[in-house]
Amino acid sequence: MADGPAVGEIGYDSATDRLGEVMEISHSGRYHLRPIGGGKEWEVAPDNIEELDDTTRLRARVSDLNRGVCR
Template sequence: MEPEGQLVYDPRTRRVGEYRDKIGPYAMLRPVGGGREWEADPETLRPATAAERLAAQVRAVNRRTKRRV
């Protein structure tokens, strides 16, 4: 099981998410910066690379900035 809060890559959705919990057969991930959680297959998840973490964090900052404008 992944530690809560770790950033992982979901190859099905091609997204980086923050690991929240495991519910039944699914891992629950939340987008970096917040948002709606999604279900992922825990068998396919892997730790996000440094480049993937950085890209996800930049997207989150850009979304926040666009909301303010």
């Protein structure tokens, strides 16, 4: 498992193509993310979490804009 973002940082869920704030990392290594603007948390497998690089941040932001998530 690669190192992922810490609690309070923004992570990228590659399984759903979504950004979220890391709220918790469970003992099993699963991440709990919440949408940046607030909303319902979701769980992310350790293999699907990524720290953001510029390309990932841009791709996820465009995806959020296309879904109408960002204002």
